[in-house]
Structures are given as structure tokens and as C-alpha cells.
Amino acid sequence: MTAVQIRPTVRQAPPVHPRRRARPNLVAGVGAALWLVVVIVPLYYLLSGSLRNRGEYLTGDSLSLPENPTLDNYATVLEGGFGTYLLNNVIVTVGTVALVIALAVPCAYAVARSTSAVVRYGFTLLLMGLAIPAQATIIPVYLLITRLHLYDSLTAIILPTAAFALPVATLVLVNSLRDVPRELYEAQELDGASPLQTLRHLVLPLAKPAVMTVLIYTALTAWNGFLFPLVLTQSTDTRVLTLGLWEFQGQFGANVPGLLAAVTLSVLPIFVVYLIGRRFLLTGLTAGFGK
């Protein structure tokens, strides 16, 4: 049914094993060096290319350092509507994350604690969503969105993106809530707390790491989404970053350094997050797919 292998997220990795000083692992070293080249060369090409002027890009050695580094390309991109795309991306990302958290947290609480058959069947339905590739449903989603007169709005992107992020989000939360000892819930109930109070005072604080994971996972999905924006939006006013990059290709024509600058700028926000909280980001990325 589902591809997801679940381990409780709270269990920690074993303590670092102080390896005996073994002889250096040559094979691994060579492999790592090779992969480093494969990763670094394109990234260097991206960064250095974005700093060249067009003439140098077209005729010069693409691996050398830029002769006359220039930020003009970045200026061109920023004047070319990048701000609008960035803002749209932020709106879509925040909207999707808010919607997913608002729906998934109470849902996960109910799944973890309720005995109702409705909840059980509903959760099974939700888990089926893990196996549905969103790509296969774009045509009906498109039909749905146009019939709801939402076509070419940011809402049109948020709704299906959130819906397809919901299964993983709920699953991650449910697993973390199921790890909460039953006694804690019972203590709350003895105190006469209503389910809503339990949700606020027990569930939310305990599920905080899981909520963070869900938040990052959903945010990345929304931030990097391409298919839904492609099919469901149209005008420059609703264009998100990923589509904007693609459009830049046509808009800038032969200005490849401009395109590279746009790509660099689009990565920058996530790169900053990566620098600040690498561990959080990586955990969020693999949310629900084993730890």
C-alpha cells in the first residue's frame, strides 16, 4: 500500500562510536572526491556564469574565474519581476503550510486518540494519498480549479499542494502523538480538560518537533512546486519562482548569465535556511520516509 517506513522520530541515534584509527579508506576517498567534482562543477558554473557579462560568457572559458565580475545580471533579474515572483512564492508557501498545519494537527490528534470508525477509515483514505502521484491527477485538478473559478489565482496553487502534502504531514504527526504515553492523556482527562484544551496544552507542545518537520517538508514542497503552478496559473501577477525561472529563459533570450543569476537568486533563500539550520532542513526533507 504505502512506501513509507515509519520509525518513531523521538528515538535518538546511538552515541558516536569512537572509531579506532583505521587505515584511511582509499576507495571511499576517491569516490567522495569524484562526487565532489560532479556536485561542485555545476554549482561553480552557476555562480561564476551569473557574474560574467554576456560577451565573456559567450566566448570565454566557462571554467575560469570571471574576468570582470559584474552584478549587472542580478540587477536585471531583480528589475525583471523577480520581486513579484518571490512574493508569490512566499504567499503560496505560507498559505500551504498554514493550511496543512491547521488541518493536520487536529486530525492527527483525533487519529491518535479517537476510537471512531469514521476516523479510522478516513485515515486509511488519507494514507492512500501517499501512493497517488500528483502528476496523474493534474487534469481533474485543472477541471476542478477552473470550475471553481479559481484558475490563475494563488489559491489555485495552495489548495492542491496542501491536499497532496496532507498525508505525509498527518502521518508524521500521528506517529509522534502515538509515542506520547497514554498516562499523559489520562492525566489531562482526570483534570477535566476538554479535548480542545488537551490539544492546546498537551498535544501541541509534545508534537513540536514533528510539527517542525511537517512545516519544513510542506514549505519545501510548496516552495519548489512546479506542476500545479504550471497548469493552474497564467499571468505574471500569479507567477511563482519556479515558473518565473522558466519564463526568464524566454524573456531574457540570449542573456544566459541573467538566467543563471535568476537561478542563483531562487536558491538563495533556502540556502540561507540550510546554513542556519541544516539538521532541521534535512530532517524535514525526508519527513515520514524513515529516519
Add this chain to the structure above:
Amino acid sequence: MRRRFGTRLRAVGAVLAAAALAACGTAGPGAGGGAQEPVVIWALQDDALNKIEQDSINRFGADRAKLETFGNDPYKQKLRVALGSPQAPDVFFNWGGGNLKEYVDAGKVADLTGLLEANPQLKSAFLPSVLDGAKIGGKHYGIPMRGMQPVVLFYNKKVFAEAGAQPPKTWDDLLGLVDTFKAKGVTPIALAGSQAWTELMWAEYVLDRIAGSEVFQNIRDNGPQGWKDPKVVEAMTVLKGLIDKGAFGDNFASVGYDIGGASTLLAQGRAAMHLMGSWEYTNQLSQSPDFVKAGDLGWVAFPSIAGGKGQAGTVVGNATNYYSLTEGSPQLEAAKEFVSTQLTTPEYVKALIDAGDVPAVAGIEEQLKSAPNAEYTTWVYELAKNAPVFQLSWDQDLPADQAEFMLTQLQEFFLGNLTPQAFADSLANRA
């Protein structure tokens, strides 16, 4: 009307409407339009053009019409959705031809024949071959609203001079030039083969020169069986001769147009010729200004082919773009007034010319001569004006699904995966 926020309210509405959809599968609620509503005009995003369009609306009455613009590629998708729903615009930008025919066949487009008959001076204001680009089944469905875009053979004068060569007048000249430039290590013809529509320009011209315009028009009007015409195989064989000679170099399949590949090859002198729409001039002007300003960019009409049946001077390309009106629009009368009064005003025509366009309006030779880039624009104007037929690009002239299929088959042909016969057969036999 743009909707961007209000997620919550909309989500509730979404639930209700989705329930309705699931129940009956019909379109959502309609948008009622009162008589005081402005005429909604849809056009492509284009910084220069949009300003001109807005000015024409201001002359018509800023509150009587409203311009909404959309990006290029998905515009057709957007238009299709809108025309299929109650939220249709009153006036919409289009390419004429088979693309428009689909909407005409669906009963979505207003017949403008009566309007043109009643205003002879409006009808005669446009070049007839261009006005006919939006004529379907003997009726007019569109009014030209911008410049003409014939496909032109551009060449690099400097590279030609270095090789002591003259631009081609005939197909044999062209074949000779291929040898000349190959010997000099220059790619004879730049081709952005990763985008099939650039290859299409070659097929269109060669078929036209060899068989005349009837063969394609038969395909358009009577269906894919028309590809079985032996002239198609003949033309594609001639084209294959050019490809097999190495005219396009050995990596054309990965050269792009959007990313500027082919244009840059020409400007840098790494390629000698480039067949492209007339917009290539302004494109080069912005991307490689030194190349154009040095006077190195040359242009000629597509060469003739000895023994071919095609009328000399026929051009292919985008005749122009048209404004068409939505049938059943509550603003139909106002929309008619807009298109019949605003597209031929001196201000509008002048603005187009100043932006580098060559409007499809009769008698503007003098005006062109006094505008920038006069040498080029006058030449394009004469080329289009004297053309007995202005064949619309096939991908615009065929229904979308046929066009899509044709383009992929054409790429296979250019790669050598399909013989001329196999190309014609696959198009003719498509279900």
C-alpha cells in the same frame, strides 16, 4: 478580476461548488454582465504593445473598455478555458487561421463580415492577404491589430563577404553556399532544432515553393489525408537533401531559440544564415546591437526552387495578430465599435511603427520611411504587401492536436529518423 487572497472563504465555496460539480458535472455559476460593464479585451503580454493597446482604449473611452494581458505560451490554454466558460472576454487576441477556426466551429466567435461590408473604408484599410488570415469559410472573424511577421532568411554580411559569397536567390544557390561555408568551417545555416517550430519554417517554405499553397490548404480544410499528396514527399525529399548535406551543422538538435542559441551563432559569425520570423531583427537589435549597427545583418526572401509550382513571392509566417469578438457577448456592439474605430487611427498606426512593428495597414510606405530601421521595415512591408498568399504558420493553422503531432514528427524527420515518405504517411494515417 483577479483573486489572490481570501483562502478561507474560498475554501468553503470550493467545498460547495465541488459538491455541485460532482453531482452534475456542469460548469460553475455564470458571471452576469450588465450593460454598463466595460468591454474586456484580452491580449498577450508585451511591454511595447500593451502600452499602445492601452492608449487605443483611452481614446475609445478609458472606462468603456479594459485590457487584460497574459503570458505567451499558456495564453491559448487560458483562452480555451475562458471561451468554454461564462467568463469569456469580449474581445480576444489571436493568430487567425485554424487556431481561430476551432473557436468559430464551436460557435464562440462573432461574424464580422457584416461589419466590414458596412464599413468599406475599414475593409480597404488593411492589406487583403492579411485580412484574409482570419477569414474562415468565406466569413471574416478578425481584424488585424498589429504588425506583420513574415519569415525571412537572415544572413551575416561579414561572413558572406569573407567567403566572397552572395545571398541565395535560388535553391541551387543555397546548396552551393552550404559547400562554401562548410569548407570555411562555418555552420552554413543556424537552426534552433530543439524547438520544432523553427524547423517548421523550412518545411513550410519548401512545400510552398514546390507545390504552391493549395497542398497545405487542402490539408487544413479537408483533413490529414491531404498529407498523402505526392508533392509533400517531393518537397520533404528536397529538404532532406539540404539536411543531409550538413547545412544545419551537427548539433542543431540541441540549439535553442528561446535561449538565444541560433541568433547568437549568426551574430558571432559562427553560422552564415538563419531562417526566422521578422521579429528576429528587433531581437538581434536588443541582443547583439553591435552586430546590427555595424550593418552586418542582412536579409533576403526565401529562395525560389527551380521547377516548383509555387507562386514567387508567397510568404509564410504569422500574417499578424487579430482581435476577434466573442459571440453572444453582452458587449458585442461596443466591442464592434472598438475594433472598427480604434485599429486604423493614425495614432495607433504610428505607435506601432515607432515600436518597430510593420502594421498590416495599406498605404503606409512614407510613414515607414521616416521611422527608425526604415530600410528593414520598408522591405518587410513590401514583401508582405506583394505576397500573393500569406501562409499562416502550420502550427497555428491546424487544430492543436494535429499541430502538436506534426511538430514531433517533423523533429524526427530532421533527425533522420523518418524518411520523407514515412513523414507524410505518419501524418496522413493519424487517427
Add this chain to the structure above:
Amino acid sequence: MTTVRPSPAYALPAFAFFGIFAALPMVLVVYLSLTAWDGLGTPAFLGLENWSRLLTDAAARESLGRTAVFIVLTWAVQTPVALLMGAWSAGRQRNRAILSALFFIPLLLSTAAIALLWQVLLDPNFGLPQSVTALQSIGFLGDPEIALYTVVFVVSWQYIPFHALLYQGAARNIPVVLYDAALIDGASRWGRFWFVTLPQLRYTVVTSSILMMVGSLTTFDTVLILTNGGPGTATRIAPLYMYDTGFAGFQMGYASTIAVLLLVLGTALSLITMKVTRFRSMQSQQEGQ
């Protein structure tokens, strides 16, 4: 004592929302596959015509064949590299930590960014081949014989770090005693990897493989941007064929038919992999019930 449990109402908004925007489309796509819809107006019921067309459509068959090759190749390239990189980066040595931080950078780029970067990089006239002569004769994106491999490479470049991350997490959960026991038995480094690490990672291999295969089955944006299915149809894999049919050819009904096929194949692929590997269902893996 009565236990106060949350009412099902807590879960209903999520279920309803998912139902409308994810489950309903799944049902609708089956319905649409039985209709003719050109995007104008309303879908018209057609019966099984699209399905019989699919059976005789050579282009669809070819695109599915390409998809099969693509799935196998992306799996075969990614799995060993990701596995080794994951196991390697699970070590807590400082140099590994630093290098891993670099290795995982492709994870940060969107598919659109990656596809555009490689498209520019591989341009035969102005890209990397301009500087590296050895690359000039290879038509990475222009040679129909090679283009699909290029797509496999780019997709692998994008996703290997993700799978390595899965393996890294799993490898760090392997009890150290197992390695100690192997050391006492005199196992070599290779032996420890082969007899301890690999068996311990078997569930992760399954998880990662399923994600890879379903991911490759539905890969779409990379090809759309990088090659748009070209040259010719050399890289037009099934999801792109569906997109082209639906949103360029406006045959939404037929495109839905291809979509249903992808949906069925994706589910089948997951199920079969789990069956063959005797991968226990998710429920039985859960703890702390």
C-alpha cells in the same frame, strides 16, 4: 472512568479537504478517461474509445517503453551511489560532515533550477563543451541516442542526495554492537559493509527504491524543461506525453486515460516491490501504539 476522546469532528476538515482536492480528482480522472474533452465546454461521455486508442497508439507504447528504461536506469544509477554515500556520510568524522554538507546542496535547488542549469551547462556551443574539448563531440541533449541518458544523469544528480540522506539516517540507527562483533570476527571493512550495514539497511533500500521508481514513473518537470521530450521524441516519457496530449493538444480525455494508466502502474509498482521483498506493511512497523 469515562475517557474524554476527541470527536471525529477534529479529523473531518482534513478528510474533507483531502477528499475534494486529492481523492476526488483520482475518481474524476477515471471518469475523464471515458470522455472526450477539448478544454472548451464540458466533457462528453465517450465510453471506452480512449482506451482502445491507447492500445493502438504507437507513441504511447514508445513513451511507456522509454519510461521503463528510465525507471530501471535511474534506479540502477542512484541506488549504489546513494547507498555508499549514505553509509559513508553516517560516519561522524569531521571531514565527512563537511563534505556531506556540500554533497547535499543539490537538495536545495528546485527541479526547475536544476533542469535550467544543466540545459545551459550542456549547450554544445556556449556551455561547458566550449571549454572542455573532450565533451564537444557528445550530443548530450541533441543526440537521440544519448539524450535519455543525460536526463537519467540529471535526475540522479538531483535525487541521489535525498536517498543518501535516507540511508544516512538508517545507517546511524544500526547498533554499534553489530560492528564490534564483526570486528572481533576479523571482518574487513568491505565485509562489515556487506554483512552488517547492507542487511541492516534492507528496509530503507525498499523504501528508497519505491520512492525512486514511483518518482521516475512520474518525472515530468525535468524533461519538460531540459529537453521538452526531444530531440524528436527521444526523451518523451509517459508523463510528458500525457501533459503534451492534454495541455498542448487539448485532448484532455485521452490524456486522462494515460494518467489512469500511470496511476495504476505506480500503485502496482509499489505493491509488487513490497510483495517481492516481503516488506511488511507500515502498520506492523509502528511502535508505541
